[in-house]
Amino acid sequence: MDEKAAKAPDVFAPLSRIEETLDRLSLHPTAPRGLQEAVRYSLLSGGKRLRPILAWHACVAAGGDGADSLCAGAAVEFIHCFSLVHDDLPAIDNDDLRRGRPTLHKHAGEAMAILAGDAMTLTAFEVLLDAKPAHLPRPELIRELAHATSAMIHGQVWDTLGGLPAGLTPLDQLRLIHRHKTGALIRASCRMGAMCAPSGPGFEQALAAITRYAEDIGLMFQVVDDLLDVTQSAEHTGKRTGKDIDAGKLTYPGVLGIEKTREQVDSLKRDALTAIEPLGSRGAALAELCELMSTRTK
Amino acid sequence: MDEKAAKAPDVFAPLSRIEETLDRLSLHPTAPRGLQEAVRYSLLSGGKRLRPILAWHACVAAGGDGADSLCAGAAVEFIHCFSLVHDDLPAIDNDDLRRGRPTLHKHAGEAMAILAGDAMTLTAFEVLLDAKPAHLPRPELIRELAHATSAMIHGQVWDTLGGLPAGLTPLDQLRLIHRHKTGALIRASCRMGAMCAPSGPGFEQALAAITRYAEDIGLMFQVVDDLLDVTQSAEHTGKRTGKDIDAGKLTYPGVLGIEKTREQVDSLKRDALTAIEPLGSRGAALAELCELMSTRTK
Numbered sequence: 104m105d106e107k108a109a110k111a112p113d114v115f116a117p118l119s120r121i122e123e124t125l126d127r128l129s130l131h132p133t134a135p136r137g138l139q140e141a142v143r144y145s146l147l148s149g150g151k152r153l154r155p156i157l158a159w160h161a162c163v164a165a166g167g168d169g170a171d172s173l174c175a176g177a178a179v180e181f182i183h184c185f186s187l188v189h190d191d192l193p194a195i196d197n198d199d200l201r202r203g204r205p206t207l208h209k210h211a212g213e214a215m216a217i218l219a220g221d222a223m224t225l226t227a228f229e230v231l232l233d234a235k236p237a238h239l240p241r242p243e244l245i246r247e248l249a250h251a252t253s254a255m256i257h258g259q260v261w262d263t264l265g266g267l268p269a270g271l272t273p274l275d276q277l278r279l280i281h282r283h284k285t286g287a288l289i290r291a292s293c294r295m296g297a298m299c300a301p302s303g304p305g306f307e308q309a310l311a312a313i314t315r316y317a318e319d320i321g322l323m324f325q326v327v328d329d330l331l332d333v334t335q336s337a338e339h340t341g342k343r344t345g346k347d348i349d350a351g352k353l354t355y356p357g358v359l360g361i362e363k364t365r366e367q368v369d370s371l372k373r374d375a376l377t378a379i380e381p382l383g384s385r386g387a388a389l390a391e392l393c394e395l396m397s398t399r400t401k
Numbered sequence: 402m403d404e405k406a407a408k409a410p411d412v413f414a415p416l417s418r419i420e421e422t423l424d425r426l427s428l429h430p431t432a433p434r435g436l437q438e439a440v441r442y443s444l445l446s447g448g449k450r451l452r453p454i455l456a457w458h459a460c461v462a463a464g465g466d467g468a469d470s471l472c473a474g475a476a477v478e479f480i481h482c483f484s485l486v487h488d489d490l491p492a493i494d495n496d497d498l499r500r501g502r503p504t505l506h507k508h509a510g511e512a513m514a515i516l517a518g519d520a521m522t523l524t525a526f527e528v529l530l531d532a533k534p535a536h537l538p539r540p541e542l543i544r545e546l547a548h549a550t551s552a553m554i555h556g557q558v559w560d561t562l563g564g565l566p567a568g569l570t571p572l573d574q575l576r577l578i579h580r581h582k583t584g585a586l587i588r589a590s591c592r593m594g595a596m597c598a599p600s601g602p603g604f605e606q607a608l609a610a611i612t613r614y615a616e617d618i619g620l621m622f623q624v625v626d627d628l629l630d631v632t633q634s635a636e637h638t639g640k641r642t643g644k645d646i647d648a649g650k651l652t653y654p655g656v657l658g659i660e661k662t663r664e665q666v667d668s669l670k671r672d673a674l675t676a677i678e679p680l681g682s683r684g685a686a687l688a689e690l691c692e693l694m695s696t697r698t699k
Binding site: 131133134135136137138189192194195212213214215217218220221222224225226228229232241242245246249250252253256257259260261263264265266267 | 429431432433434435436483487490492493510511512513515516518519520522523524526527530539540543544547548550551552554555557558559561562563564565
């Protein structure tokens with residue numbers, strides 16, 4: 104494992120640039136101080152930054168400079184963080200623990216958590232409005248993020264409150280929920296990162312390949328999450344486990360069994376890797392990320 | 402009063418076009434049905450539509466066709482409605498009644514109210530991304546709405562949770578809260594409406610005049626609201642009254658007394674009317690709206 108890691112690209116190399124960007128963008132010059140503290144408490148709490156990392160490497164895979172994706176990746180991370188804060192609220196998932204710390208509503212109160220979530224949504228779009236460098240296709244980035252965020256909220260409604268379209272098998276229900284709830288934002292991370300690359304010859308093909316990759320890893324991410332929920336303890340995941348099963352929610356292991364769920368992970372991984380084969384070495388970091396995501400333990 | 406009304410422009414003539422637009426835009430083709438019902442319950446409940454009406458007449462005042470402002474006005478109304486739904490939540494203002502009906506969290510549950518508010522924010526931006534007619538300055542409209550919504554949330558934080566900058570007089574505290582909480586979105590309604598007019602000669606001067614008007618009526622709106630809270634019953638306002646005083650909140654009558662608060666309304670009205678004088682007859686509907694807002698009873 105260590106030997107393999109030594110040869111593989113260091114996919115987390117952009118992490119310090121990403122953290123710097125999030126730190127800078129979360130300092131709103133005129134916001135109430137308490138709101139800013141709440142936003143920073145949630146946002147700067149050592150998340151994996153999977154979405155900005157994906158944006159960076161998708162930008163490279165599409166022929167760009169990864170650093171050009173920093174604003175786009177940060178905007179997606181603001182939306183991701185808003186969704187965690189609202190989903191954790193007592194009326195929705197009622198979670199007290201997130202990344203091993205009290206959730207925002209436990210730390211700063213429910214009113215602040217609601218309003219900080221709202222504020223982060225807006226900051227995401229404000230970040231894109233002023234995204235640098237100036238050549239970025241800002242309206243297209245805004246469109247991508249708005250549609251993905253909308254889809255994410257739809258997925259959360261289905262997951263929390265039900266009301267799925269009639270006639271779907273349990274597996275199709277799961278796929279519909281997760282393609283929206285988790286998949287849409289992972290897809291947007293990759294596509295927005297790619298859109299920060301110059302749109303020269305071959306760009307459209309690269310974007311299409313990255314989009315297919317993103318859809319596969321987005322679903323895989325959730326399948327792995329469901330597996331971790333039944334196979335790992337809170338100590339590993341930093342949050343309460345077994346809660347999906349406790350809540351009577353549909354999960355992949357619940358529908359398919361653990362073995363078939365593992366096969367599903369392998370199959371999605373193969374599809375994702377196949378999708379980016381045409382990108383050659385430019386896609387190496389995306390391939391490595393896919394490997395890591397398929398075997399993650401938290 | 403009737404004679405005067407007969408001569409004045411019918412400022413509410415665009416109402417049916419505005420309602421049609423909101424009805425159409427609230428039908429999201431792929432959204433969960435329950436979410437769509439929640440959004441429509443809140444949005445299509447007979448509000449005054451002050452903000453789309455302002456957008457329409459500001460568009461006319463800037464030399465445009467009022468109908469070109471329909472999408473911009475609707476986007477602002479989606480944001481206004483999101484803010485009402487979240488502000489009504491138990492953790493924030495804890496209101497059970499809105500426009501004479503149960504608030505959304507009483508009607509559809511707290512989780513749905515949180516998520517419907519989130520969804521409406523996104524819809525507002527999606528509406529602007531596809532705003533018609535095609536010549537509209539969409540990125541500028543999005544920028545205007547994003548900054549105003551952000552400011553509105555800041556105002557709500559100060560109003561609900563405190564934490565105002567130190568050293569302000571009570572009157573300056575009130576102005577800071579209301580310029581953000583109510584004023585920013587009223588300003589955006591007028592500016593976005595004006596921005597839907599063709600930007601020919603004189604446009605920048607017209608936009609500046611409309612902006613000054615909007616800032617004055619935005620503050621006036623809140624001063625009148627504070628007056629109504631102490632002088633009218635729930636029967637008139639369709640919501641619980643006296644609650645600001647009960648909650649120990651700063652209000653204009655509380656700081657200035659009722660008489661000086663009435664003088665404040667007159668002074669803001671005069672300033673607003675003076676600001677749009679250079680627009681001549683094109684500003685007649687904005688002037689009439691200002692008169693109506695200064696004497697409204699709910």
